[in-house]
Amino acid sequence: MQLKELEYGDLSEKMHKGNIGIDLGVASFRVKSKLPDVQKVFYELYSDYSIVGQDDPTDFQVSIQQSFSLRRWFKPQISFSLDQYTPFLPLPRSQAYPLLEWGMNWCMAAHQHNFLLIHGAILEKNDEAFIFPAPPGSGKSTLCAYLANSGWRLLSDEMTVINLETGLAHPFVRPICLKNNSIDLVKEWFPDVVVSNIAKDTSKGTVAHVKPPESSVLDLYKTAKVRAIVLPHFTLDKKLDIYTLNKIQAYESLSSNAFNEGMLGLQGFRAMTRLIEQTDTVEIFYNDLNSVMEFLTEGVFAQ
Amino acid sequence: MMSPITQQLISLVKGQVPMTNRLVEWEYIIRVAREVSMLPRIAAMSVDFSNLETLPSYALNHFQAAKCSSELLKQHVYFEAEGLVKLINKISDEPPIFLKGAAYLLAKYKVGEGRVFSDIDILVSKELVDSVENKLLVYGWIHDEIDDYEQMYYRKWAHEIPPLMHCTRGTQLDVHHNLVPIISGKAPDIEFFKNDLVSICDGQAKTLAPYAMVLHSAVHLFYQEEYHHGFRDLSDLHLMFSEFGENEGFWEALFLLAQRTNFTAELGLACRYTNLFFNSSIPDKWMLKSEGFLPSRITMVFFDWIFFRILQPQHPLCKVSYIGLANLIAMIRGHWIKMPLPILIQHVSTKAYKAIGEMIAGKGAFKKNKEQELPENLPKI
Structure with missing residues (x-):
């Protein structure tokens, strides 16, 4: 019910x-x-x-x-x-x-130490999931809200959940937490989405939560295969710059965003390295969300 | 009457799958266990279950996650112990003696499996305390900021120096020179506790002999003011009785030490309540002897009323009647046995002054750093 x-x-x-x-x-x-x-x-x-x-x-x-x-x-x-x-x-x-x-x-x-938990958004398009691990302020949630309302399946805005045995991502769909200017932007782009009241002067600035799309919520038990890890950096003067990371750099950036890799010990390290080995990692500097979306669906990952 | 949840937790400590009628009862068991820091312990005991299929996956998942946290704690303690032992062995030929939770783990006793604790306790000779403290301060251990009153309390009256914390890892360390506060007048000749020490950490450190470990645990439990972890501490005693009870000469040595150090009443209470709660296997002869150590019959009616309540897991789901009153009496008793009256009055009024301030201004108002605080080792979100 x-x-x-x-x-x-x-x-x-x-x-x-x-x-x-x-x-x-x-x-x-x-x-x-x-x-x-x-x-x-x-x-x-x-x-x-x-x-x-x-x-x-x-x-x-x-x-x-x-x-x-x-x-x-x-x-x-x-x-x-x-x-x-x-x-x-x-x-x-x-x-x-x-x-x-x-x-x-x-x-x-x-x-919840039955899964590897990574601080990052995760969304899926055409049966391929992309993880956007990032510290606050990188534009991750805005990108997440944009994709989630442009036909992508939202798995999570805040927490990527990886199965320790299969390596697949489990959804943990939750309202998307928007901060400061992005609240008005999202309201302007998607006038129909439900946005909570704003709370001012929090440790993250002004925040509001966006209701996740119903279709994503209904797919709560559908796991996804991770295709790539994308480190977002919203940068005012760059339309879209893309850099490929090698496996060591990829591990470092993902591991520094993990919640419980250390808690899981060897299991955590294995899950993390498997994820890195089976995916590609890129770092993007952008100011244009649509270009990012095009790159993800039609760029190198589509081949 | 013990609540059904308490009885179910007792079964789990003994490695038995408890009787449940509805799945939601497992939620109650897990919640209470989590609240009283028993979740990793019952998770560790669950490896003994011959019939794991009888455990619902809901419970198994929570047990599995709890095991991760206790495994991390174990590694952490081994790591810290190695460093501490190296430091202390530099300044003295006398190896440090690990106490309580860390000792249970390092000695690889069953009572150490899944035992949750927040600080490492070590015991060193009174003459060594200053040099150990100075050495630790040089090597990255720092004192939390404490006010003058607390400083005086530790230095003059306590059985330990003010707590230390490692400046980068956040590990908490208590350095003791006795087992109960000096001001209580009941601090034993510590040498009695240092007989038959057991080697740990590849012979680089020591821990108390099993019988001394049990007596220390009993003294610790019945000298407390605060019984939030009373049930867990009582289960420590039960697990130690089960593990050491068969050892040659264990009971003789335990009772002799209690008599020599004047802790017979604590031993009597430990035997009584482990037997009542866990039906621990204490041989009849020793059970009978321990009953002779208990206070008068009238006092015991009063003690039973208090301890039967506060030794149960403290969670609203357990619905223990008059638990608030029992806790209050236990708190007064805990202070009473530790401090002579004039000092107690001064101590209580100092603490009350702070508590009233917090009530008016809100919790944390007296913290210098008002930023949000997260517990140790947890990620900030």
Whole structure:
């Protein structure tokens, strides 16, 4: 059953009690929040996802709650918890929704060690997946939002999930986190997409989350074969420059973006090197998203 | 009454697949285990399951992931131990003695498998403490910033120096010269604990003899103010009783050491509660003797009321009645046995002052660095 089949009132009541489980493929989350704005945005962005059955277990039980201190009366704060554990210091009230999304990512990175997890977007076109590993500020999420709304299948905006045995990528489809100027750009390019309210002055600047395409959400259990690794650098004065990386450089750049390669030890290293050996790696400097898309679908990778 | 989840966790510690009716019960087991730092332990014990098919894949996945984290911890501890041993052996012929979690791992005992801990504890002679500290400070270990009160507390009253942290790796290290705070008046002649030391790290370091290790674990458990990990610590004792109980002369040596060092009450409580919770295999003769070590019958009614509650896993799902009150009493008791009254009053008022400040201004208000903090070794997202 999809979340949107629930009435908003039902969802609100269930979220209030922490009774709603949502299936995200490689992990499931029970989400609890009494805050109406968090409930509302969650209902909008996750409407296409399936609900976990009453008697089925979930992997992570997360909540966003108002912190208890006298400060709540003059400068309210919210905090994120995984079950009873609160990994971060509280944040200002206005950042409640982004904190939920980041907290969910943290749960994966800190606990989901059955897969190799890489900090990077991953999207698929014509049965070939491309990983875009990158630190914040490289333009990865904007590129991701662009491709996801131009007929590509979104596997993840933030976290690439690699199967340790098969080397295939598992989707971990989530709302795309846009920052600063890219929020208005995406709204302008794709007027129909659902974008959450913006949260100002977060550690990443101004952020908003974009609802993932329904088709990508419905393919949550469909794995993908990785064709190439593309390191994006949004650069104002370059239309599109492409550099090929050798295997050592490729390993270095991917490994530095891995969440749990070290945690997985030898298994992690093997999964990482296999991925590098079976794919090509390029670094791109660009200011034109359409050229990037053309290059990926019609350039060297298409042959 | 013990909650069903507590009983299921007890089965898992013993390497048995617990009875469950609904799949969602596994979620509850995993959540409680994760909260009380027992997930890697029950994951490690699950390798003994003769019938792995009876475990649902949901549980297996969580166990597998937990094993990764305990494997990393193990490697980390081996690495740090090697460096520490080299440093300390440079300044003294007396090898360092590893204690608690790190010792369980380095000695390759079953109780070390999947045991979660956040700091490495070592014991050195009182005369050596200053030179060890200076050496460590030169080699990249630093003290966390602490206020004057805490500094005085450690230097004058405690059984250890202020905690050290490695400046790049973030490893936490506690250097002890005794096992309980000096101010308590109950610190033993540490030489009694240093008999029959066991060689570890290729003979470069030592750990306590099994019987001394067990007594230290019992003393540690019943000297605490805070029992969030009480269940895990009690399961340590159970696993050690199971592993060492058959050793020649183990029980004699354990009871003799307890009598010599005046920790008979702690040993009595350890036997009583491991037996109640885990039905540990303590020979009748020694069980009987340990009962003689317990406080008066009236005190035991009171102790049972507290310890039967706070030694259960502490998670709302376990629904232990009056757990808040039991924790409060345990906290008062923990302070009480460690400090004479005038010092206790001063200590509690200093701590309360800080706590009230936090309540008004919010958590973390007193941290100098107000940036978001993530736990050690976890990626920032």
